[in-house]
Amino acid sequence: MHTTHHTLEDWLRHCEQLHPRNIDMGLDRVREVAQRMALRFDCPVVTVAGTNGKGSTCAMLEAVALQSGYRTGVYTSPHLVHFEERCRIHGEIVGASDLIAHFAAVESARVQNGDEISLTYFEFTTLAILRLMSQSRLDLAILEVGLGGRLDATNVIDADCAIITSIDIDHTEFLGPDRESIGREKAGIMRTGRPVVVSDPMAPQSVVDHALEIGADLWRFGQDFNFSGDKQQWSWAGRGRRYAGMAYPSLRGANQLINASGVLAAFEALRERIPVTAQAVRNGLAMVELPGRFQIVPGQPTLVLDVAHNPHSVAALTANLDAMGFFPTTHAVFGAMADKDLAPMLAKVGPLIDRWYFTNLPTPRAETAAVLQQKWNAVHMVAGGRRAVESSLHADPVAALQAAVEAADPADRIVVFGSFYTVGGVLINGTPRLHAKHLGQ
Structure with a gap:
């Protein structure tokens, strides 16, 4: 049949x-x-x-x-x-x-x-x-x-x-x-x-x-x-x-x-x-073009999309972010799969991030935003926790990006990473779903 x-x-x-x-x-x-x-x-x-x-x-x-x-x-x-x-x-x-x-x-x-x-x-x-x-x-x-x-x-x-x-x-x-x-x-x-x-x-x-x-x-x-x-x-x-x-x-x-x-x-x-x-x-x-691989979306604040989702690619992302020059505040939208080696990923990029927006993802394999936040807190404590770093929890990548855009100043940057689901979640037909503030309207 x-x-x-x-x-x-x-x-x-x-x-x-x-x-x-x-x-x-x-x-x-x-x-x-x-x-x-x-x-x-x-x-x-x-x-x-x-x-x-x-x-x-x-x-x-x-x-x-x-x-x-x-x-x-x-x-x-x-x-x-x-x-x-x-x-x-x-x-x-x-x-x-x-x-x-x-x-x-x-x-x-x-x-x-x-x-x-x-x-x-x-x-x-x-x-x-x-x-x-x-x-x-x-x-x-x-x-x-x-x-x-x-x-x-x-x-x-x-x-x-x-x-x-x-x-x-x-x-x-x-x-x-x-x-x-x-x-x-x-x-x-x-x-x-x-x-x-x-x-x-x-x-x-x-x-x-x-x-x-x-x-x-x-x-x-x-x-x-x-x-x-x-x-x-x-x-x-x-x-x-x-x-x-x-x-x-x-x-x-x-x-x-x-x-x-x-x-x-x-x-x-x-x-x-x-x-x-x-x-x-x-x-x-x-x-050559490839969406979501250290893709920089022009505008204010600057938006960086990267599907980095393991320690090796997050290390490359960190080096690339470092090479971009100075931004007053870096906001990170992060959602990831539960089976990933999260601690080294968070530890590597952590020193560059000032505010985290942890998000749930629409797949059973994903780690919850709450657990991501706990893992970050643990990594932050081990690193000495001297720097004040804020974090918040969000239902999906769009909500997390929205919160980051609301909080960011025009001179800041927002990086969205951790999974294809995280980056894909903020895109419609290949362009980021952003509201008027980012477009300078």
Whole structure:
């Protein structure tokens, strides 16, 4: 009995009810459904794994390829506001109605002759998007790995090139307790004889070992490619190719040169199949945009949006905030998942924040605003608690941002961070929901 639904919302609701667990490690079920669907790509595929920097890396790959005149497809997750943001074809977000036929195809492959294969929400939606991409006449497909690598649903596709960005401690309940075990999971996206670009300058040994074990073509940061830069410009050198005197990537932040370097290494590794021009590299990196990654919204007060949600990305956010210059008061809207390593996140950014606005989030995985406040108080006490820092509790991110805008002076700044839900919660169609005071009316 096949289920058919008429809207994307109905399909997403169906996917939410199919499987008791959000995450079910193991690729056999997904692979079986993918085989029934005869899912395959006729173009080069780049898969991107890592703890932080995946979204930026995918956006840069896409931007350079688009500037070279290629038709690109990108799959990323999670989304900020609308599910459709997870897939872009030729630089444009897909329409909700474009996805429906592909959800139906996954469902009919999943349920055949009374034999039903269970899929999680993530697996089901990933297969639907992969099918849409595979039928979109692409020149290059770019897939962001959701979690880990080895057992992620995207890994049913044999990538022509793998990129592994920075590796940090996250999702320990699935991926293991330390960088070595997490690195082993990420290394699962490598393929024998195919390039793997490791842009983490301090890559875990497990990643290097796995590449050697399976005979992947390993591109290591600092050995096979490198970058250098001064205040004005930066340069990149890889195996037999250089780009000099480039403008800095338009994505702000300390780690973006590492991400951009990995992207250039991937294009170098694939140059026989998808050559890019030096001009496309310059233009693509100069124009790339990614909502919610150290996104500065002009106006008064200044608004900073960042989906940072683990110690590594919060450390990068802190460095970026520090580099912005002086603001009389910094207000922080913060909501986060309960399974995150919250104490080091709060301790790192804490010295820069004068007023906290803790918020609940609309998902059972989220920590409550009250518990976030308790954790902050504990961190603050350990740090000596000498500075007076105010905090308040809010029902949702919009209410928290509203309170911050009310309290802030025009010269202040407000930073919204801690989760995709926190940043997504204050956006409508990609623009922040702010009232007239912020717009200077």
